[in-house]
Amino acid sequence: MSAGNSDDKPNLRSIASLAGVSHMTVSRVLNGHPNIRPATREKVLRVVEELNYQRNSAARALATRKSRRIGVIVDRPVEIGPDSTLRAVEHAAREAGYSVSSVAASPDDDGVMPREAVDYLTAHGIDALCVIAPRASSVDVLRELTDGIPTLIVKADDDANFLTASVDQRLGATLAVQHLIDLGHREIVHVAGPLDWLDARARERGWHARLKRAGLHIPPAFVGDWSADSGYEFAVAFDELPPFTAIFAANDQMALGILHGFRERGIRVPEDVSVVGFDDLSVSRHFLPTLTTVRQDFHALGTLAVEILVAALEGDSTERRSRIAPELIIRESTASPRVM
Amino acid sequence: MSAGNSDDKPNLRSIASLAGVSHMTVSRVLNGHPNIRPATREKVLRVVEELNYQRNSAARALATRKSRRIGVIVDRPVEIGPDSTLRAVEHAAREAGYSVSSVAASPDDDGVMPREAVDYLTAHGIDALCVIAPRASSVDVLRELTDGIPTLIVKADDDANFLTASVDQRLGATLAVQHLIDLGHREIVHVAGPLDWLDARARERGWHARLKRAGLHIPPAFVGDWSADSGYEFAVAFDELPPFTAIFAANDQMALGILHGFRERGIRVPEDVSVVGFDDLSVSRHFLPTLTTVRQDFHALGTLAVEILVAALEGDSTERRSRIAPELIIRESTASPRVM
DNA sequence: GGGCACTATGTTCCCGGTAACGTCGCGGCG
DNA sequence: CGCCGCGACGTTACCGGGAACATAGTGCCC
Structure with missing residues (x-):
């Protein structure tokens, strides 16, 4: 607490001056560029560590024109299935260095309004879109809204316009x-x-x-x-x-x-x-x-969705779609019918 | 499709030149500044409408040093209650012009790791933090991590360090x-x-x-x-x-x-x-x-949480905490005990 | 009719990163 | 020995907005 912080958060330039290099060198170190001398790298990292520096994601997004954020639309009101998938997506995205912004249906209405949802998400800057538990009507509308944004829809049928992933x-x-x-x-x-x-x-x-x-x-x-x-x-x-x-x-x-x-x-x-x-x-x-x-397996589903989306975003696009096999769990509620 | 779009997205300057004003005038119109002639305002809005212009949130965040984003930590694995609250928070935040970034516990582990969660959220830029279904241990750790970030914890006891809201x-x-x-x-x-x-x-x-x-x-x-x-x-x-x-x-x-x-x-x-x-x-x-x-009433809870947080963020801080009354629903699983 | 207080708008700079290009030193090679 | 290529940086410009200050018009009052 109050451990002699200079009031403002550190930025690339302050790190740079403390490390005795230019701010670009710091940027390169942080981005893992190849042509950096080990000694320089360590010097920079030490200062970064010391000041507990975190890059400003807004500035990064502005400069790179990439938000590293995935928008998620959940087209069903609160239910374990969609929410589990959403959480799995969030988790996998986090692991992959992305963040997630979601628009989910409220308890009152059936699903989300796709146009408003997409507007909201694009306004907040997303690189990709993922739609969970979609209605057919939503998919139709999305077709003309997601121009230029890699979009994955959690559905089983292939689709020329979208990436897909699903449990079969x-x-x-x-x-x-x-x-x-x-x-x-x-x-x-x-x-x-x-x-x-x-x-x-x-x-x-x-x-x-x-x-x-x-x-x-x-x-x-x-x-x-x-x-x-x-x-x-x-x-x-x-x-x-x-x-x-x-x-x-x-x-x-x-x-x-x-x-x-x-x-x-x-x-x-x-x-x-x-x-x-x-x-x-x-x-x-x-x-x-x-x-x-x-x-x-909702967790596997969310993980798969992010994998496919990230692959699409980062170029090594291998698969456009994939299905997960469900499993029958037999318990007490089924039995042979009585002979009539 | 391909309706003669200039390749890049419009920005303040392109709107400005089309409307025959400076970019600052456009900015002022969009921010609802008072001293704008109605004629100018309409001229600008027309162009904005026409190009379907959306402000770049990253640039805005960079300039204002405000992300208009609320970080949410959900400290319990998937369950209807916490997820309903999360969705309500997301909904209310959206209505208030904020977006939400969440870190939620996975099915495997008990809760989230508070330090990692806060790091992740602050790295992605949040103005405020909301913690749903917290563990006591998380709260303890959060106390020293949320310095400077208005933080609301969904819990019933008052807390000198945090805003609170809860169902009683x-x-x-x-x-x-x-x-x-x-x-x-x-x-x-x-x-x-x-x-x-x-x-x-x-x-x-x-x-x-x-x-x-x-x-x-x-x-x-x-x-x-x-x-x-x-x-x-x-x-x-x-x-x-x-x-x-x-x-x-x-x-x-x-x-x-x-x-x-x-x-x-x-x-x-x-x-x-x-x-x-x-x-x-x-x-x-x-x-x-x-x-x-x-x-x-999880929906009311989420809504209340955002209300309190937004009030804190935007200065008109009235209440620091508030409780919602739960309701007993009597059904078949209770009855008077048999006389022994 | 000139100074004055506003109103409406324009200019400039800055936010904190990254891309693109410039520079400098050094080793290898003809 | 001079030139070239390249590794390791530095410089500058720019991303798209907003704050702060500057400036032109306008009505009002003495």
Whole structure:
């Protein structure tokens, strides 16, 4: 405390004069330029250390026209999945020497307004953009907004305009449905997320495709809103629904709502109906019954996204896209159907 | 696309020459300076509009020595509460013309390393700092790191060094315990979070204080780790525990684990034991049984935090701290104890 | 009608870095 | 022995804004 600081923060010039060199030499040392004599380098670093000097990122950004900041748009209200991904992105970006600026959907509205979000982020200076949990409508709008900014969208389909990375949603859905088929289920319904979301669509398609391939009846999907409440509402309407013996829910929260609704209606899981979720929230293994679900590795996803973006930014662009395999976690909420 | 853009982005000078004024006039218009003729203002704004001009935030930060950025440290791994607060902070900051840069704990480690986090944030230029879900140890370290940076810590106790804002944790705990007492419970145990976390401590103290005031027996608190798993482990050890009829769990996740463990042990909730949680996650109303809990308004908390910080930054510093009242939500997991 | 207080605007310099180019010393080579 | 090339720096200009001061017009008052 008050250890004789000259009032202002040190800058390149003050370091330089203390080290007896020019400010450019200091800059070069800090940037790891090759042609610096070891003695000089050490002299400079010593002073840097001593004054606890930190480069001014604003000045750097101004001079280089690069902010070393990645903008992130999170298109879904607070949920473990998107937030885990966001944190993983932040972490990986930090490790790579970047910082992150995010715009996230509020609890009230569905998603973010893409135009406003991009405006905000570009106004604050970003080198690249990453979109988590996107809606199809957002992607459409983004196409014409992200001109010149490397943009990665967390989605499974390739896209000519964007970099992509994702957990393979269709594979996840396939694993879930396959598991139910293997157990002997023939009537498998789907409680989907809002189909404007790409993840919801991909899961619905995976479910649909697997049923079709198995030659099973394909009932219309019930569309929820990701919330446990919507799963609950689906379940309490059980008596009015066409018969089925298994449900694939598009996320664990809706699955939880379904468990709750069934309990109230006296329908037993898994004896009467099997339920599979998606995400494997940390709490899902404590639902009653514990939930069979599809695990997504959000951390790996965020890390991968940053890897791809940074590669694109720094030239060694190898891959434009990549998918992470999800994993089926079998617990108590699924079983073979009773013989009718 | 390619609608005749001159290659580079417009800047103050290019706007100025197109509008036939000096760059300072443009700057003044954009900053809302008073002494500008309406005609001039409109002329400038027209050009700004036309070129879709956005100020360069790096240049602005360099010139003003203000980044208009708030650094946020989230000291807990991914969880709905802290992430909701973070998002609310981000939202409120955006509305106030600030952006947010965050450092969050990864799933692996407990909390963030305060020194590294602050270094990182200051290196990227922040005007203020906000700490969400802090550990006591973090706070101690921060005291000597945040010299000169207005810092708000989300905690309930006043602090000479920091601004504070919080949901009143002790009040929340008091509400929970009061509810159990009102139902006729006399043996009320607490499943706490790790006591290094200020929130965990405050809840433990609230529980302790209310029991003491009621003259009830105060059993030692069981310390979990916030996870549903730790609640589960507590519950399955039921037979080895001293007798009790009610549990106050420090968060909903541990409460869920408790419900799960009790189910396995054949202990009925609320008939045998009542359970109260804390947080009111969106899923808590679908637990089996639905969970009585203490609701925290995370959005209000984040908004409040930014309000206080911005007030501190912009001089009209009114309040240094403020608390939000939590609310008891009564559901099925609590009932009067059976007469023994 | 001249001085004066404003108002509206322009000039210049500076923020703290980096790019581009200049300079100096030294060793190798014809 | 003189020239060249290059390594190791230094100098200068510039990134795009804003603060501080300078300056031109304008109405008002004595």
